Amino acid sequence: MIVGERVVLRALEPEDAERCKRWINDPEVTHGLMARFPLSLAQERRWVEQERDPTRELHLAIETQHEEHIGNCGLLHVDAVQRSAALGIMIGEKEYWGQGYGSDAVLTLCGFAFRQMNLHRVALRVLAFNERAAACYRRCGFREEGRLREAIFKHGEYHDVLVMGLLAREHRAQWPERWGG
Numbered sequence: 001m002i003v004g005e006r007v008v009l010r011a012l013e014p015e016d017a018e019r020c021k022r023w024i025n026d027p028e029v030t031h032g033l034m035a036r037f038p039l040s041l042a043q044e045r046r047w048v049e050q051e052r053d054p055t056r057e058l059h060l061a062i063e064t065q066h067e068e069h070i071g072n073c074g075l076l077h078v079d080a081v082q083r084s085a086a087l088g089i090m091i092g093e094k095e096y097w098g099q100g101y102g103s104d105a106v107l108t109l110c111g112f113a114f115r116q117m118n119l120h121r122v123a124l125r126v127l128a129f130n131e132r133a134a135a136c137y138r139r140c141g142f143r144e145e146g147r148l149r150e151a152i153f154k155h156g157e158y159h160d161v162l163v164m165g166l167l168a169r170e171h172r173a174q175w176p177e178r179w180g181g
Helices: 013-024 041-049 099-114 131-139 167-175
Strands: 007-011 058-064 069-079 086-091 123-125 143-154 157-168
Touching: 007 099, 007 143, 013 069, 013 143, 058 099, 086 099, 086 131, 099 123, 123 131, 123 143, 131 143, 131 157, 143 167, 157 167
Parallel strands: 086 123
Antiparallel strands: 007 058, 058 069, 069 086, 123 157, 143 157
């Protein structure tokens, strides 16, 4: 487990699949995400139970300190040569939106990526209209590095995608308390 200030990040378990299916099929939850297609429980179970090499792809459950599973996050496309990865996150339990759980999960996962996985850079992509998510990433230290114009078709129209990145030294300078001694 990876412990943050408000969240604990843990491995996904088979019993998480039903919650994950509910979240990924909720239009309000996925409105600002790249996800677009409904998934069955069988598909979600296969995704949760799929064996992965954590040095290349890491999927984690986000829990509150009271062990309530409220979302998922992970590092994708981990590249040991370039020491980089792409971050993804979803807070599926809507009553936890806007309370700092997402920010803590991002900061905790980035701290793990930099300190334990020895990554140099974490990047992400966010739909430009998803201002709440973009603001969260900025608070966590991510900088906008580019804009992919009309890169995603969702909700009947094309949308820009922001490319954002965070370097280990930037994370350490902004959040020294998350680096320990």
